[in-house]
Amino acid sequence: MEIKIRRRGRDIVEKTVAKNEEEEEQPLSPTARLFHAPEFNCNIISVIGLKGKIEPDMIIEGIKQTLIKHPRFSSTLVNSGSNSSQEPKWVRTNVVVEDHVVIPKIETQNVNADAFLESYVSDLTTIPLDTSKPLWEVHLLDLKTSDAENIAILKIHHSVGDGMSLMSLVLACTRKTSNPDEIPRLPYKNPSSSGSTYGSRGGSRLLLLVMVIWSAIMMVFNTVCDALEFIATILFLKDTETPIKGDFQLTKSKRMCIVHRTVSFDDIKLIKNVMKMTVNDVILGVSQAGLSQYIKRRYGEQEESMPKGIRLRAAVLDLADMMAKGSTCRWGNWFAYIVFPFSIALRDDPLEHLQRAKSIIDRKKKSLEAVLTFIVGNFLIKFIGVQRSANVIKRALSNTTMSFSNLVGPIEEISFYGHPVTYMAPSVYGHPHALTMHFQSYNNKMTISLTVDPTVINDPHRLCDDWEDSLRIIKAAVQERGSHSVG
Template sequence: MSSTEGLKSRSKALKPLVTARISKSEEKKSMMEEFEPLSPASRLYHERSNNCVIIVIIGSKMKIDPIVFKAGIEKSLVKHSNSRFSCIQVMDKGGNINLVQTKVDLENHVYVPDLDPNMDSPDQFVEDYISNLSKTSIDMSKPLWELYILNVKTAEADALVVFKIHHSIGDGLSISSLLFACARKISDPDQLPTLPFQKISPKKSQFNWWWIFAKIWMAFLWFWNTFVDVWMSTAVIMYLKDVHTPLKGAPGVEFRQKRFVHRTVSLDDVKLVKNSMNATINDVIVGVSTAALSRYLNRRYGDGEDGTDTKINNLPKNIRITASIPVNIRGTAEIRKFAEMMENDETGIKLSNRNGYVLFPFDIALQDNPLDYVHHAKSVIDRKKQSFGPICAFLSSMLIIKFFGYKVAVALFERVFAHITVIFSNVAGPLEEISMFGYPITYIAPSVYGHPEALTLHFQSYANKMTVVLGVDEETIPDPHQLCDDIEKSLKLIKEAVISRQ
């Protein structure tokens, strides 16, 4: 599909709809329940240049019975009245979008293609099939989600489930938490999955001059770091942009078909590096990504020759590659609340988009010591943790929408995305193996498309695995599997460097 064709198809996706009331009982609902305005943050995901759709690929250890899986969806995601999975989004005459409750017909949402179990190259078929899903928009006359059940055996799974969910329904954290609320531990089918939450250190009650000085110094650091992050975001909007590299997509890349590939590595290897370097998992995977991107670009600039093994540096000087990293600003979502929401129609929390972002500059270079990639990532991330930059980014976008309208807000977002190169995300998954509606899960691979970047890097932990998911524009990155190899190789080199120094 060409950029022009994609632009036309997406521009026709959102238009005013005439909806009838579902039933007489629905007529008794209040106007607030029947017509709930879509939040400004969610509304931004309907703009042509930011019409984002979340893809979640789930591998199953068993062949899936569509009837059983659809029954599970009906009893969970679309059961309760608070769910955006049972709402259509209607544009009124004023251009506002409202959420309207409707009756969900699963036949219009769940698709089960008839596949040849003896096909050649099933992994390639699945990859092509999921890639083709990014060609089309979701029909606005129904709730904005679709589900595909692929009963084909691949190298990692006996069957796959692919969720296609419009980003206006919710952000990555709320969507993943809701899906995890549909799952149960394999070891204890009555228990919800356990997610890793950051522990809060107990507050110390010592009041002395050193304590007061430390508090003042910390307040200054927060203020200064926030100022730097806000200035950096402003500079990116105004003039500061990444140089053109083989990772940088051309204008219109948001309308082109994307390809999604993944690679599963050992989470224990990541934790080994984390514990040895007194870092976090996020520090390690950012460091690994920096090493992998350096390795990949060195090969591309060297006309395909892997100079990282021969120490031949093909990288131009002063390469600037920036990633936008979404940051949840509402606190950690608890999947138990989502589970209660599905059990009780009157309680629970609603899906939403409440993400700020940080701009992370990748230090692209060939380092003699692989651990330097992690050291640099940790130093930058530690500083950004002591900043209100993500909150300022979210609040400023809401203020811009309120006072200047969506067109101005979208124009500013377009400049940010046009000036950076990568979308990066890390989602913490269950600590133990889980099943969904009775089907044991072997891996989880989320991604997103519809934004103006040629490369999206997602990391998803699950039990003792870490799945790396790449969403790429093939015209820009024709060899995504090679980049997966570089990520796996970079983790191995960093792990070996950690072991050798012990």
């Protein structure tokens, strides 16, 4: 296997816009500054499967017309050194798009294309972005894999934006294949009507008042409990040392492995509708079942070999909905996270995984944990500095096991600068977890992306198998329950 990298255009460094021209400077948000600390040099990699032959000139021209018009994609980072007395800023610059587009010459004779793609993406996790230019790259691979005819890879530093804001921008750069002039849309939940349910009777009003007071009490109680757990996690509360928990006591760059698997979104929606749950409930429940099966295998085939009472928690990202109609959310890194405890055990009834996940999520919805983590993170950065804050947050995350996120994608087929998209598989690396699970819905499919430390999890495809098997088992149990209820 041979890879020769050829960068289109001249090998130049962009120069900042002349002072007599309008120049935009913006300071980095606290979270963006955190993402440039050595402990959190986080990058987003999104693998996009395409149909048909890649036309590089068409993609480059499309980027010139859309992507670089956004300030974050046409700005360099200045005064970002740790010894700088000034806060780092985004400064607009002239962008040579060709210098951000990488077209490798691939020799894949007698080479498995899927394995080649995984190796290529893993190699990207070891190569830092050039900080003298805007922090993004597009790789175009003339490579036919099992689920796409060609591949585009977007690599973007996480300081540029969070997952949802980047998704909103990428979607703004795509069009529906059914109507090339129309921007794709995301599914929206219609707000439920309020006020009419309770009528005007005094008893109903009193009941409503009691419910509001009780909800406020539970909100305060749950938030206090979550705050105490958050503090304990920073200080001493660690997850069980399972076969999927990495050791991040020492800071060092690692080569991460990124794989993906695509399943039918219809199966997830069927479970959601029958069980009267949300998509997040189903995904978390199936993930709990899949992780239980995988960890059991890693411990050994005998059930008693897996310890009881495993503490395994995930940092579940709580992303601002940049795509909501009428949203006033700002661009950038405006997210927090909640700590979600997975119940790792083998269940006789697979639907218990769904019910346990839903009960935890329902309880987390009655807490201000996400707001708390956002406020605490910004407070720490402001008052003790980026480096010390990075150490504190790294310690908290290192005491949990994994990261987890779910992004909503378009409900119909879209095209990426004239190239129809078959799947989108976003992932992130650079944070102190040996396992990160990302879920991306698109065109009635769900793609699961796993980012793993191969020294801890050397068989990520087996974990994908266990997730898919768990989905199939839970779907069968739901269908059986539905048939019994009908009968």
